[in-house]
Amino acid sequence: MASRFSGALQLTDLDDFITPSQECIKPVKIEKKKTHTGSKIKIGEDGYFDLSSGKEQKLQKVEITLADCLACSGCITSAESVLITKQSQEELLRVFSERKYTDSRGVTQDVSLIVISIAPQPLLSLAVRYKLEPEEATRKLAGYFRSLGADLVLDMTVAEDLSIMEAQQEFVQRYRDQADSDVKTLPMLASACPGWVCYAEKAHGSYILPYISTTKSSQQVMGSLVKQFLATKRQLPPGALYHVTLMPCYDKKLEASREDFYNEILNCHDVDCVITPIELEQMLSNQDKDLSEFPDSSLDWCWEVSMTPGVRRHGAPGAKSSGSGGLADEVFMYAAKELFGEEDVPLVYKNLRNPDFREITLEKDGQEVLRFAIANGFRNIQNLVQKLKRGKSPYHYVEVMACPSGCLNGGAQVRPTEGESGRSLVGRLQDLMETLPRAETSGAAVRHLWSAWLGAAGPERARHALHTSYHAVQTNDIALTTKW
Amino acid sequence: MAKLELQQNLIGHKGIVWNVSWHPLGNMFSSCGEDKIIKLWSKEGDKWVTKTVLVDGHQRTIREVAWSPCGNFLASASFDGTTAIWDKKSGQFECNATLEGHENEVKSVSWSPSGNLLATCGRDKSVWVWEVAGDDEYVCEAVLNSHNQDVKKVVWHPTSDILASSSYDNTVKVYKEDQLDSDWTCIATLHSHDSTVWSLAFDKTGKRLATCSDDKTVKIWQSYGPDNQEGVIVDGEDATWKCVCTLSGYHTRCIYDISWCHTTGLLATACGDDILRIFKEADDSDPNAPSFDLICTKLNAHSQDVNCVQWNPSGNGELLSCSDDGEIRIWKFIME
Numbered sequence: 001m002a003s004r005f006s007g008a009l010q011l012t013d014l015d016d017f018i019t020p021s022q023e024c025i026k027p028v029k030i031e032k033k034k035t036h037t038g039s040k041i042k043i044g045e046d047g048y049f050d051l052s053s054g055k056e057q058k059l060q061k062v063e064i065t066l067a068d069c070l071a072c073s074g075c076i077t078s079a080e081s082v083l084i085t086k087q088s089q090e091e092l093l094r095v096f097s098e099r100k101y102t103d104s105r106g107v108t109q110d111v112s113l114i115v116i117s118i119a120p121q122p123l124l125s126l127a128v129r130y131k132l133e134p135e136e137a138t139r140k141l142a143g144y145f146r147s148l149g150a151d152l153v154l155d156m157t158v159a160e161d162l163s164i165m166e167a168q169q170e171f172v173q174r175y176r177d178q179a180d181s182d183v184k185t186l187p188m189l190a191s192a193c194p195g196w197v198c199y200a201e202k203a204h205g206s207y208i209l210p211y212i213s214t215t216k217s218s219q220q221v222m223g224s225l226v227k228q229f230l231a232t233k234r235q236l237p238p239g240a241l242y243h244v245t246l247m248p249c250y251d252k253k254l255e256a257s258r259e260d261f262y263n264e265i266l267n268c269h270d271v272d273c274v275i276t277p278i279e280l281e282q283m284l285s286n287q288d289k290d291l292s293e294f295p296d297s298s299l300d301w302c303w304e305v306s307m308t309p310g311v312r313r314h315g316a317p318g319a320k321s322s323g324s325g326g327l328a329d330e331v332f333m334y335a336a337k338e339l340f341g342e343e344d345v346p347l348v349y350k351n352l353r354n355p356d357f358r359e360i361t362l363e364k365d366g367q368e369v370l371r372f373a374i375a376n377g378f379r380n381i382q383n384l385v386q387k388l389k390r391g392k393s394p395y396h397y398v399e400v401m402a403c404p405s406g407c408l409n410g411g412a413q414v415r416p417t418e419g420e421s422g423r424s425l426v427g428r429l430q431d432l433m434e435t436l437p438r439a440e441t442s443g444a445a446v447r448h449l450w451s452a453w454l455g456a457a458g459p460e461r462a463r464h465a466l467h468t469s470y471h472a473v474q475t476n477d478i479a480l481t482t483k484w
Numbered sequence: 485m486a487k488l489e490l491q492q493n494l495i496g497h498k499g500i501v502w503n504v505s506w507h508p509l510g511n512m513f514s515s516c517g518e519d520k521i522i523k524l525w526s527k528e529g530d531k532w533v534t535k536t537v538l539v540d541g542h543q544r545t546i547r548e549v550a551w552s553p554c555g556n557f558l559a560s561a562s563f564d565g566t567t568a569i570w571d572k573k574s575g576q577f578e579c580n581a582t583l584e585g586h587e588n589e590v591k592s593v594s595w596s597p598s599g600n601l602l603a604t605c606g607r608d609k610s611v612w613v614w615e616v617a618g619d620d621e622y623v624c625e626a627v628l629n630s631h632n633q634d635v636k637k638v639v640w641h642p643t644s645d646i647l648a649s650s651s652y653d654n655t656v657k658v659y660k661e662d663q664l665d666s667d668w669t670c671i672a673t674l675h676s677h678d679s680t681v682w683s684l685a686f687d688k689t690g691k692r693l694a695t696c697s698d699d700k701t702v703k704i705w706q707s708y709g710p711d712n713q714e715g716v717i718v719d720g721e722d723a724t725w726k727c728v729c730t731l732s733g734y735h736t737r738c739i740y741d742i743s744w745c746h747t748t749g750l751l752a753t754a755c756g757d758d759i760l761r762i763f764k765e766a767d768d769s770d771p772n773a774p775s776f777d778l779i780c781t782k783l784n785a786h787s788q789d790v791n792c793v794q795w796n797p798s799g800n801g802e803l804l805s806c807s808d809d810g811e812i813r814i815w816k817f818i819m820e
Contacts, residue, residue: 203587353623354666379667382585382624389584404667423665 087253089279095242096149103268104257109239115152115230116145117159117222118299120311120436121248121323124429125277125413130291134436138311141246143297144284152300156245157312157439159222160325161446163192164314166466167215167327168334171397175339184210187388187395190327192217194255195402196381197470205472207389214467218325219245219252220261223270224465227263229453230302238266244273246280248410249403260468276412304452305445312439316347322374323430324406328399332360332372335397340364349374356380356404359395372397377404408433485820486780488760488803492532494812496523501806503548503792508555510798515812516546522560522570524577525812532814541568541579548592553599561593567604569622581620585612585627592637596645601625603647605635611649611659613668626668630657637683641690642746648693650681656695656705658725671722676703676730682739688746693725696739696753702763704729704774714772729774734761741792747799750817751776754790759783760805762817786811 042056086104095101099111118141127137142153167190174185191197191213200208216224222245227238234241245252255261256271263270284291299309315326322328329347336342342362349358352373357380362370373395375384381400387393403409408429409422416425440446454462499518506513512526512535522538542562550559558570558577567583567590587608594603602614602622611628633652640647647659647668656674661667679698686693693705707723708716718724737756744751751763762780769775786807796802801817 353625356665356667377667378627379624382627386584386624404665 086257087273087275089275089283092244092273092275093148093283095273099149101242101272103239103272104262105267107239107267109268111242112236112240113151113234114149114242115154115226115244116150117154117156117219117226117243117245118311119156119218119245119247120313120325120433121407121410121413121429122246122277122280123311124408124432125248126280126291127432128425128428129277129281129414132292134311134432136296137291139296139298140291140294142299143294144291146297147294150244152302153297154222154302155299155309155311156218156222157310158303158307158446158449159225160218160312160314161439161443162225162450162466163215163218163221164325164327164330165446165450166221167213168331168338170213170215171331171335172338175335175396186397187211187393188213188331188397190397190399190401191215191468192325192327192399193251193401193403193407195249195251196400198251198254199381199402200385201470202473204385204389208385209470209472211388212470214469216466216468217255219247219255219274220270220468221466223256223261225303225453227266227268227270228465231266233302238263239268241268242272243270244275245271247274247276247412248407249412250276251402251411252276276410277414278412281414303449305448307445311436313433313436314439317438319347320430321433322376322399322401322406323408323426323433324374324376324399324401328360328372328374328397331397332362332370335370336362340369353383354380357383370397371395372399374399374401374406376401376406378402486762486764487818487820488762488780488782488785488815489818491802491814491816494525494532494814495810496534497521497810497812499810500545500808501791501810501812502546504794504804504806504812505549505551505558506794506797506804507551508553508797510796510800510802513794513804514549514551514558515806516549516560517806517810518545520544520546520562522546522549522558536577538570538577538579541570542566544589547590550593550595552595553597557595557599559593559595559602561590561604561606563589565590565606567593567602569620581622583612583614583622585624586610591635594638594640594647596640596647597643598645601640601645603638603640603649605638605649607634609633609635609651611635611638611647611657613647613659625661625666626659628657628659628668628670630659630670630673631655636680639684639686642686642688643690646690648684648686650684650695652680654679654681654697656681656684656693656725660722672725674705674725674727676727677701680738683741685742685744685751687744687749694742694744694751696742698738700732700735700737700739702731702735702739702742702751702753703727704731704776706772728772729776731763731776731778734778735759737789740790741794743794743803745795745799746797747795748801748817750779750795752793752795752803754793754805756789758786758788758790758807760785760790760793760803760815780817782815785813785815 102108127134145153171188174188178185189211226243231238231241253274256274261270301309315321315329336345349360351358356376359373361368371394375398405426409426416422497517497519501517504515514522514524516522520542523534524536525532526535542564544563546560546562548561560568565586565588568579569581570577570579586606589607590604591606600616605611609631613626614622615625617623631651631653635649635651637650650656654677657670658672659668659670662669677697677699681695681697684695691707696702705725706728707725709723710718710721735755739753739755741754753761760782763776764779766775766777786809788808790805790807792806794804803815806812
């Protein structure tokens with residue numbers, strides 16, 4: 001079976017001939033007890049037995065978790081099979097029916113609230129698949145999830161707003177720091193794409209990681225909102241909330257499973273399960289149903305402020321958005337205003353070598369003061385990385401996404417039907433994206449929500465809630481792995 | 485009767501010699517191997533001698549060297565994960581650009597006929613296309629993940645920007661650029677070999693492709709365009725590649741390399757049984773089901789595996805070979 005992860009992730013698979021299990025280098029932790037005689041191990045028909053204590057004690061099988069795989073320089077494709085156990089439609093349906101789940105630490109929790117969060121790109125993908133208008137598709141999706149047993153169905157607009165707001169401030173801070181010190185803080189590279197982040201960690205480590213925005217992606221901000229803010233409001237232990245996100249790619253499953261997003265204080269992951277349009281299509285077809293057959297239902301709203309729930313688009317008003325959440329647009333507009341007092345600057349991108357690499361600049365008094373780029377797809381990531389390594393990158397900010405055409409073309413969006421090209425389908429999704437109402441990023445409502453959630457927490461905790469960190473993965477080149 | 489006459493035995497590399505590459509003019513060639521150095525050879529009188537040794541370009545084994553069509557640039561692919569570009573703008577050969585991006589061992593490098601593009605491939609299963617952007621700048625144009633195993637070799641079509649690669653996954657893939665979004669896509673997968681396809685070579689016209697494999701066979705593939713007269717079904721506008729001939733029963737071990745002479749049409753193979761073989765298309769060969777005859781077998785051409793074989797591009801019948809035994813040999817093909 002071909003890997004379903006983005007190309008960037010597939011390339012970090014260091015192995016070619018030997019199947020992962022044979023070369024997995026994850027060390028096994030063994031609880032050591034003091035013995036004078038050393039261990040005696042007997043191989044039985046149903047396992048291995050330790051005889052050193054005098055009686056037969058069955059040894060535990062080694063289990064490799066997804067988090068182990070992510071922290072390792074070895075294979076990545078093996079992580080896919082590990083994923084299936086925690087992040088599949090089967091697991092999701094099981095949690096719906098049993099109302100309990102076992103987390104990555106092996107702790108079984110009872111579920112009192114199942115929360116579904118819907119991102120814009122998968123919604124559009126499903127709308128096109130089932131020939132519905134985006135708003136209608138939203139209502140049908142809410143109805144479908146409710147029929148499965150979901151307690152709350154939410155849009156992710158507030159999390160997108162918060163994530164963008166935080167990224168805007170991080171950028172302005174970095175821009176000012178750059179001027180004041182020798183430390184290279186720019187370009188700031190977007191952190192929203194887990195395929196790109198994982199590739200950077202595995203292949204480029206310390207060269208690139210300092211440039212990647214520490215602001216959490218919208219999925220992970222949503223996770224923190226649900227497990228921290230919502231759980232507190234509902235007076236529930238965070239582990240009793242089972243949080244599912246509907247996202248455009250499989251790489252998001254890896255992101256949700258990162259140890260960094262396991263909250264040690266709350267003892268749970270921020271996002272428990274990521275489900276994608278392809279899987280949703282499969283779930284519906286297993287039931288022999290069409291999305292339009294489900295009853296209409298509206299999205300829930302559980303934030304302090306008054307806003308109309310709904311899936312929104314981010315990015316410059318009137319301009320074609322990147323399809324990946326409009327990060328470059330939003331940060332550019334904010335920086336132009338905040339740093340140079342320029343309001344309503346037109347966002348006109350210039351295509352570079354290919355349509356997936358385009359840039360935009362701001363001039364002030366004949367001087368170029370801002371240069372932003374959008375780099376989608378692995379080839380453009382390569383050229384960006386090589387430029388950075390040679391100190392030749394002219395950019396202040398780059399929106400980097402592993403998939404060509406960005407998130408609308410995510411690896412787990414519904415495939416085009418026979419006769420339609422992938423490009424034409426992405427074009428239709430792009431047009432549909434423009435019809436969505438534009439979100440009011442940094443609007444009063446979002447600021448109010450921020451205050452309600454984090455205002456009293458102090459700057460350190462507020463930072464912690466919205467930022468993350470990255471870790472270079474050391475590659476081991478042992479002689480055994482050398483092949484001609 | 486045909487024979488391969490040994491002209492000269494060239495010693496100088498320490499350890500395995502992986503690859504030799506003729507300069508497009510045919511009066512010079514480069515060699516590389518386990519000793520991490522590149523040697524440039526040319527003739528002094530009637531003897532081939534080492535003229536230049538390029539050192540310090542790579543940290544590990546150099547697997548392949550390739551001259552650009554203009555003859556001014558030399559590319560070297562190494563197990564250290566990089567591809568180096570050498571030129572002598574300064575008067576002597578220097579490494580002035582390094583292509584980085586492959587995760588680990590780079591196995592092969594090839595220049596497009598125009599010299600504007602380069603392709604590399606390697607153990608990370610990917611094929612990369614690079615554009616020469618001027619001033620020692622090389623830009624990644626595409627990263628192709630079509631193979632699901634180690635990619636052994638990349639070779640360009642002789643006249644157009646069409647690329648072919650062969651792999652440990654037993655297949656050959658053909659790629660071209662999609663003009664709409666200037667991205668590259670795989671347009672054909674050639675299935676028929678039962679084991680690793682080690683190397684491949686186009687004929688002069690680019691309509692035929694010869695592949696050699698660990699399955700001890702050589703296969704000849706022919707391309708059929710959308711308007712072909714033979715009734716071969718073509719899906720879309722890209723040509724279909726059909727296996728029209730399999731040469732089996734000749735080689736006794738893995739075949740590591742194949743070279744198709746663009747002047748004489750002769751095929752030469754380098755084999756793990758230490759033998760060089762020459763094949764010629766039969767006079768009464770059917771164009772759609774060609775037959776090839778083995779016309780020359782050079783036993784003990786080397787004392788160990790023959791890694792590479794290459795016809796002199798000038799068409800003078802000179803053949804270069806190199807081997808695990810650390811030697812490079814120059815042969816003259818003589819048809820009597």
